[in-house]
Amino acid sequence: MTTPNHRVALVYLARKAEGLDPLLRFKAAYQAYPGGEAHDFVVIYKGFENDEPALNHAHGILQELHPTVIYINDEGIDITAYLDAAKRLEHEELCFLNTFSEPQGSNWLRKLLSQLRRPGVGIVGATASYESLRSSMDLLSKVFWLCAVKGVPRDEELVRYYRWFLELQYPAWLAQTQTTSIVNSLKKWIFGRVCYQDYDEEYARYWQHVTQPGGLVGWAQLFHEFPNPHIRSNCFAISRKRLLSFDFPDVQSKMDGCRFESGYDSVTAQVRHRGLSALVVGKDGIGYDVHQWPASRTFRLHDQSNVLVSDNQVRKFTQFSPEERATHILMTWGSYADRLQTNRVPTLGKTFEQAEFALDIMSHPPRFPAPALDVEPQQVVPG
Structure with a gap:
């Protein structure tokens, strides 16, 4: 890879299997809402063959954004591509967006990174969940x-x-x-x-x-039983050195990806076991810590009006009937959400009750050792 021009790489996954429409939607949102933070734009073309028409069309959509390009085959999943890119890039900070991600407000990247650079913060994301x-x-x-x-x-x-x-x-x-x-x-x-x-x-x-x-x-x-706090991987930012310091099993299957996102040894769990915070950053620029997530008005919360970067799951939630939304709120936030939204859901004897210990720190120790990090958290960027 070439020497970075900036400390930040914005890594966007363009997966062939998802078609070209998500790329068009991403480009429109990216151009409509400037990130507000200098960065190198990196595109991972996943599953495309050299010189095939689909790749040429994808290039045609994204080339005016002047990306640095990484090509990988379609083996593995999104997380496989992210970890591969992290090993190839040399930037200090990485922000990953999946194929369906769309920024929802100006200065969105700056808001994410300003929170990431606060002392004691290990990872930030646009959405999160307590779902198990x-x-x-x-x-x-x-x-x-x-x-x-x-x-x-x-x-x-x-x-x-x-x-x-x-x-x-x-x-x-x-x-x-x-x-x-x-x-x-x-x-x-x-x-x-x-x-x-x-x-x-x-x-x-x-x-x-x-x-x-x-x-x-x-x-x-x-996986933990509910509540199981984790940053969703549709949009998250982290120090490259920190991400590569974690020990993950080989991420190839969908289940491997679920474990990376929300398993006992998820990226969020490993961050928090080091005593660092995992923040959801809203469109309002506020960083919400784990116990504050239900008040963030982001993923499956109220009208989701504070989501900084949306994705297909955010949009799908709005298409559900009120009853289906209530079921999803129950599984995502349980009794931490407004009970008026969930108290009519037939739960068939299953409960999604509060368990404070799971929010203070994950109750299950990580299975992979957490090596010490030799850099201090970055300070807040003024303004």
Whole structure:
């Protein structure tokens, strides 16, 4: 790679498999909202073949931004590309954006880096979450198990709150005919509603079985239960030296990427185990520490009006029905969110309650040693 012109590299992932529309959207947002911080713009072209039309089109979209270019194949995932780029680049600070990322306000990069340079800060991001893949899968698995295995009749309340999930995993349950729905309604009138609590013990045994090592959902043991604070990887900034000082397993699969983002040894967990802060930076320029995230008005919070850099998941949330949004808020923020938004969600006996210890410091020690860093945190940049 060439010698850096600036201390900061803004690294944008252009993945062929996602098409060209996200590149056009990113470019429009990048040009509409100046970052406010001098940087080298780096594009990772992932999965493109040399001289193929798609690559030429991608170049045509981004070339006027004068990028430094890295080419990699489509093996691995986004995080694979980020770590590969970090090893090749020589910048002091790196800010990573995924293919769907779009800045939402002027001086967005400056706001991120000003917070990163505060003493004691180890990582910053535009969005974060308390979600646990383990806890969310427990809930969603029970929904599927009740519908597909136990054959409970169509329940309009479950439909309203879990439609997006059932459409993906068990559309046949949603597609029950009107006649079937009428019969089910008669059964409810005669025999009463299905009491989901009657299934709790049987499901608990099922869940314990499938989450054993080697089980169908054995991977769940790699994640904290809720709350599981982590910076989302759609947009995050970190010292290059700090990122490379961490010890991660080989990141190749989607599950490896989930572990990097929110597993026991996630990048956020390793930062916090060194006594450093993980901040969400809003459009307002404020850096919110872990216990303040639910007040940040960012990812799946209120109208998300304070999101500094959006992505496809931020935008998708706005397209859900009010009931589906409530379910996502519950899985993301649990009882830390406004209970008026989540108290009607049928949780089927699953809870997403507060656990302060998980916010103070991760309860599980990192599995990989954390070597000492030989640089001090950067000071705040004035103004």
